Amino acid sequence: MKNSGKAVVFQGSGKPLMLREFPLPTLKEGEILVQISQCAICISDLHTISGKRESPLPLIPGHEIVGTIKELPSKSKLTDLKGQILQPGDMISWTLNTSCGKCFNCKKEIPQKCKHLIKYGHSPISEEYSLNGGMAEYILLRKGTSIIKLDNHIPAHLYTCINCSLSTVMAAIHAAGKIEGSTALIFGAGMLGTLCSAVLKSQKAEKIIAIDPNLKRLEIIQQFGTSHAIQWRDNLKTEALIRHILTITENHGADLVFEMSGAEMAISTALQTMGIGGKLILCGSVFPSRDISFNPETIVRNLWEIKGIHNYNTRDFLAAEKFLSNNISNFPFSDLFHPGFYSLEETEEAIKTARTKKFHRVVITP
Amino acid sequence: MKNSGKAVVFQGSGKPLMLREFPLPTLKEGEILVQISQCAICISDLHTISGKRESPLPLIPGHEIVGTIKELPSKSKLTDLKGQILQPGDMISWTLNTSCGKCFNCKKEIPQKCKHLIKYGHSPISEEYSLNGGMAEYILLRKGTSIIKLDNHIPAHLYTCINCSLSTVMAAIHAAGKIEGSTALIFGAGMLGTLCSAVLKSQKAEKIIAIDPNLKRLEIIQQFGTSHAIQWRDNLKTEALIRHILTITENHGADLVFEMSGAEMAISTALQTMGIGGKLILCGSVFPSRDISFNPETIVRNLWEIKGIHNYNTRDFLAAEKFLSNNISNFPFSDLFHPGFYSLEETEEAIKTARTKKFHRVVITP
Numbered sequence: 001m002k003n004s005g006k007a008v009v010f011q012g013s014g015k016p017l018m019l020r021e022f023p024l025p026t027l028k029e030g031e032i033l034v035q036i037s038q039c040a041i042c043i044s045d046l047h048t049i050s051g052k053r054e055s056p057l058p059l060i061p062g063h064e065i066v067g068t069i070k071e072l073p074s075k076s077k078l079t080d081l082k083g084q085i086l087q088p089g090d091m092i093s094w095t096l097n098t099s100c101g102k103c104f105n106c107k108k109e110i111p112q113k114c115k116h117l118i119k120y121g122h123s124p125i126s127e128e129y130s131l132n133g134g135m136a137e138y139i140l141l142r143k144g145t146s147i148i149k150l151d152n153h154i155p156a157h158l159y160t161c162i163n164c165s166l167s168t169v170m171a172a173i174h175a176a177g178k179i180e181g182s183t184a185l186i187f188g189a190g191m192l193g194t195l196c197s198a199v200l201k202s203q204k205a206e207k208i209i210a211i212d213p214n215l216k217r218l219e220i221i222q223q224f225g226t227s228h229a230i231q232w233r234d235n236l237k238t239e240a241l242i243r244h245i246l247t248i249t250e251n252h253g254a255d256l257v258f259e260m261s262g263a264e265m266a267i268s269t270a271l272q273t274m275g276i277g278g279k280l281i282l283c284g285s286v287f288p289s290r291d292i293s294f295n296p297e298t299i300v301r302n303l304w305e306i307k308g309i310h311n312y313n314t315r316d317f318l319a320a321e322k323f324l325s326n327n328i329s330n331f332p333f334s335d336l337f338h339p340g341f342y343s344l345e346e347t348e349e350a351i352k353t354a355r356t357k358k359f360h361r362v363v364i365t366p
Numbered sequence: 367m368k369n370s371g372k373a374v375v376f377q378g379s380g381k382p383l384m385l386r387e388f389p390l391p392t393l394k395e396g397e398i399l400v401q402i403s404q405c406a407i408c409i410s411d412l413h414t415i416s417g418k419r420e421s422p423l424p425l426i427p428g429h430e431i432v433g434t435i436k437e438l439p440s441k442s443k444l445t446d447l448k449g450q451i452l453q454p455g456d457m458i459s460w461t462l463n464t465s466c467g468k469c470f471n472c473k474k475e476i477p478q479k480c481k482h483l484i485k486y487g488h489s490p491i492s493e494e495y496s497l498n499g500g501m502a503e504y505i506l507l508r509k510g511t512s513i514i515k516l517d518n519h520i521p522a523h524l525y526t527c528i529n530c531s532l533s534t535v536m537a538a539i540h541a542a543g544k545i546e547g548s549t550a551l552i553f554g555a556g557m558l559g560t561l562c563s564a565v566l567k568s569q570k571a572e573k574i575i576a577i578d579p580n581l582k583r584l585e586i587i588q589q590f591g592t593s594h595a596i597q598w599r600d601n602l603k604t605e606a607l608i609r610h611i612l613t614i615t616e617n618h619g620a621d622l623v624f625e626m627s628g629a630e631m632a633i634s635t636a637l638q639t640m641g642i643g644g645k646l647i648l649c650g651s652v653f654p655s656r657d658i659s660f661n662p663e664t665i666v667r668n669l670w671e672i673k674g675i676h677n678y679n680t681r682d683f684l685a686a687e688k689f690l691s692n693n694i695s696n697f698p699f700s701d702l703f704h705p706g707f708y709s710l711e712e713t714e715e716a717i718k719t720a721r722t723k724k725f726h727r728v729v730i731t732p
Binding site: 104105108110113175252255259262264267276277282283284285286287288289291292293294295296297298299300301302303304305306307308309310 | 470471474476479541618621625628630633642643648649650651652653654655657658659660661662663664665666667668669670671672673674675676
């Protein structure tokens with residue numbers, strides 16, 4: 001058996017990525033060694049590499065990963081979230097964060113804010129733990145990682161979204177409550193917005209309106225259930241956009257707004273196009289932005305709800321796997337991926353391709 | 367049978383209240399004539415009379431009412447929300463708004479925003495409908511009013527809160543979700559805040575912190591389950607208040623914040639003392655106030671929820687009646703009321719007493 005594995009090391013913005021060989025670790029209780037088959041490049045990986053997002057360095061980027069179990073600790077039997085016993089060779093997905101299950105936030109079912117959190121793809125290489133990221137041949141899953149065995153009949157790369165964007169979408173959908181018959185507005189037709197549109201469609205939203213500057217993305221999102229695609233252009237007056245949305249909603253305003261772009265204009269537009277009892281689910285604001293002002297009386301009299309979503313819990317992760325497995329033939333998921341896969345050696349090129357935003361995801365196959 | 371009834375008529379701010387005699391109406395299908403036994407003066411009545419709140423005039427103020435059925439239409443059998451048949455002599459409470467049950471908002475279970483809404487105590491006297499308010503001997507309940515038969519063993523005036531403040535509190539509690547084990551923060555120890563404290567206590571909140579400038583109210587709210595009462599003083603620095611709250615919450619911040627004061631400082635303080643996953647329920651901002659600014663990234667990363675509550679639906683109204691009936695011996699509800707009742711002729715004096723804010727409610731017994 002090979003006793004080392006290659007991994008891409010990020011040492012800081014502007015510095016070249018390095019390919020390094022790391023020894024394979026000796027497993028401790030609860031740990032699993034996984035051979036990575038696919039790692040998709042998430043926008044947050046691009047933010048880390050560009051320096052927009054600060055991370056402790058050096059690190060191995062990548063967290064949207066699918067892999068097969070290489071080695072399990074010999075003594076203990078480990079199971080996935082569905083109670084299935086895990087074995088070498090199983091294709092699995094796992095939560096992008098570990099959690100202790102015992103701290104204040106874990107007990108509140110917010111494991112993503114665990115006091116002892118480790119984030120795959122965002123944690124530094126240390127003497128004890130080096131294989132923490134997805135752009136590598138192997139990853140060491142720590143104790144406290146929730147796992148789901150995957151269906152071998154579905155192409156592995158399609159599953160890369162379930163432990164990040166799709167689970168976050170599921171958390172947003174959970175926060176939204178009743179979807180059936182609703183009019184939903186999505187800001188941003190990236191991976192989050194597109195998957196959100198698909199889930200809304202599958203849960204029988206009546207109208208799904210998507211707003212994005214990118215025409216190609218608007219074309220794709222219409223394959224994922226969106227009924228009304230609106231191109232955001234710099235010269236589009238906010239008043240005209242608001243009028244357009246209100247017309248589509250027959251002047252009732254939107255029941256649900258999913259803010260998945262992080263754009264400031266999105267939130268202020270949302271606050272002018274929500275109907276009575278409307279819910280605004282904020283997912284996109286994961287980087288510093290200007291404050292937004294709101295009028296408390298307007299929120300009260302309109303019975304509005306504003307809810308922030310950041311990452312997800314195991315309920316959402318399970319829902320994501322279930323949604324993808326059940327809907328694999330209902331939406332053209334493979335269109336979200338760049339058709340050619342990149343090797344670890346081609347990571348710089350893969351990142352360049354990802355930055356063009358021509359495809360929602362670019363995949364590395366170590 | 368007497369065929370007319372006295373009522374207090376409000377003609378505009380600064381003008382004296384008039385006592386006028388109105389003929390009793392002939393009932394149409396679905397209408398009920400009620401003899402009013404008690405009408406409590408709500409803060410919104412004070413706002414109407416002071417001119418802070420604009421209403422179409424002239425009107426009969428008062429909506430926190432309890433009464434007994436005087437007359438029902440002869441042909442149809444009417445039932446209350448629990449399906450009990452209504453009969454003359456029944457002591458009842460009813461929703462402060464009527465609703466059609468068919469419009470867009472009614473179908474969304476937001477009957478308080480019905481497109482054909484009539485608000486008792488806030489609707490003008492017209493040729494067709496004059497007896498619309500509680501400061502009167504009789505009130506005509508329109509079709510679309512939800513009714514609950516009351517328990518004769520409970521003093522009637524204690525029930526005046528269920529169709530306004532207590533139902534609003536129940537809507538806020540519903541929005542808050544899980545209460546058990548939570549740390550809750552209440553801004554404002556008025557009627558809403560005090561009843562909210564009682565409901566939180568009954569649902570096993572672990573810590574209940576109340577903030578108000580009025581020492582007597584803080585004393586009372588501690589009889590209603592509040593574990594930590596904090597006096598808001600003009601010279602109290604926001605930083606000191608925040609530190610105090612964080613200490614009580616063991617630096618986790620509050621799980622639930624109920625804003626029931628309408629004070630601007632309350633919302634900004636709330637946004638600095640909520641814990642991860644915290645919910646801010648806005649109820650008090652029912653009059654124009656300055657905008658409040660918020661940072662989208664902070665809401666997202668903290669998984670916060672901000673929810674506006676205005677009035678209530680029948681679910682909340684039923685919950686309010688149930689809570690009061692089940693907890694009548696658990697909290698000193700009668701301490702919330704001025705011990706002496708006022709006659710219709712003494713309405714001006716009753717309003718003066720209500721304005722002193724020495725008691726949460728002052729009751730008129732027509």
